Amino acid sequence: MTKIHVKTNINGDKVEFLADPRETLLDCLRDHIGLTGSKEGCGTGDCGACSCIFDGDLVSSCLVLGVEAEGKSIETIEGMAGEKELHPLQKKFIEMAALQCGFCTPGILIAAKALLDRNNDPTESEVRYWLAGNLCRCTGYDKIIKAVMETARDIRETA
Amino acid sequence: MQYHSPSSFNEAVAISNSSSGLVKYLAGGTDVLVQLKIGTKSPDHLIDIKNIPGVREISLRDDGGYTIGAAVSGAQLTEHKELSKKWPGLVEGMELVGSAQIQSRATLVGNLCNGSPAADSVPGMIVAGASVSILNSSGTKDVLVEDIPSGPGSTSLENGELITAINLPKRNDYEGDAYLRFIPRTEMDIAVVGCAVNLSLEKGVITSAKVVLGAVGPKVILAHSAADCLVGTKLDDNILSRFSAKCSQIAKPISDKRGSEEFRKDIIGVIAQRAAKKAYDRALGNN
DSSP, X not given: OOOEEEEEEETTEEEEEEEOXXXXXXXXXXXXXXXXXXXXXXXXXXXXXTEEEETTEEEEGGGSBGGGGTTOEEEOGGGTSOSSXXXXXXXXXXXXXXXXXXXXXXXXXXXXXXXXXXXXXXXXXXXXXXXXGSOOSSSOSHHHHHHHHHHHHHHHHHO | OEEEOOSSHHHHHHHHHHOOXXXXXXSSOTTHHHHHXXXXXXXXXXXXXXXXXXTTOEXXXXXXXXXXXXXXXXXHHHHOHHHHHHOHHHHHHHHTSSOHHHHTTOBHHHHHHTTOTTOSSHHHHHHTTOEEEEEETTEEEEEEGGGSEEETTEESOOTTOEXXXXXXXXXXXXXXXXXXXXXXXXXXXXXXXXXXXXXXXXXXXXXXXXXXXESSSSSXXXXXXXXXXXXXXXXXHHHHHHHHHXXXXXXXXOOBTTBOHHHHHHHXXXXXXXXXXXXXXXXXXXO
């Protein structure tokens, strides 16, 4: 199988890799680039554990081919924290224990960040609908929703 | 599998016609990549149309209608305020497909080409009178969306044919549409039944009506006789209950894990009635 040379940008860094055209972006992130923060839950776009920002859009990286990353800009969970500090959502998730096993957490943080980047004053319903594509089998969601709502409030107060 | 990323529609069709084995076009990929993953359809050639200029654009034509590029995502439709105002039923149908992650990628054309009788965006496109532009080796043709689905998982498209865009007609005053579906949860599910209605009014009286039922047959059903009983009325309660009964009678559902035949026949009448009411209210307010 001929591999394709892909040049892309991940979390601000120029990255090149060789991809089999069948490999998903998630496969490439994890197996070629070593960014294992994005998780594979279902591999069919149902669970959201592999959520990434792809050219500004929130996507499931298991439903994007690695070769589609050519010339694009990708944000993963590894790029969420600043150099010295965690992202406010990450801090709040720890403070409020909005996770248990942690498998869904990278995807939920990326999805929640995508929401707050475009709307820092969402209603609880908006948060619940927005995160409907991120499954969590541990928390029962309440702590996650509360953490996102509180982060949004903090962002508004410091803005 | 070979991956192609052509820079024009003609090039895409030429690649398709000169390739052997299973050839698939790729837009949002939310169905194609799932099929690839689970192995139900394993293409030899995958032709990504997203790098073709204009394919992610929504444009207003000179005749007042909209042309929606083949790779326009659900999220783009929702964000387009004018389109959402003119065709709320069409946009809300697409919006019901999947999560925020899916909405960033999934397309109207993909939802149509996937051929599911439960596709949420297809009834809305049909009642809108939408057509698709199809390119093949002999040229371009315009085909109504209602002529594309041919059965569960299948379409009337020939090998190599490519849908390049969806064309919506001009929206006039006092017209309105709506799409409603029934699912047992609130989000992230596949329609048990679905119904789209599009109405035109004159002084509050319905002058034309289109009704399409989803997920209650091997493909979407154009409920002409149900639509006919709305014409010439102001949608009073008597008419609504006749309309509801007619829709239940027209539906030819199967029983499966999502719902029994009996339940689906019953619930399609309820959903259709609510969709008609919503379309009527929108038509009254659209001026």
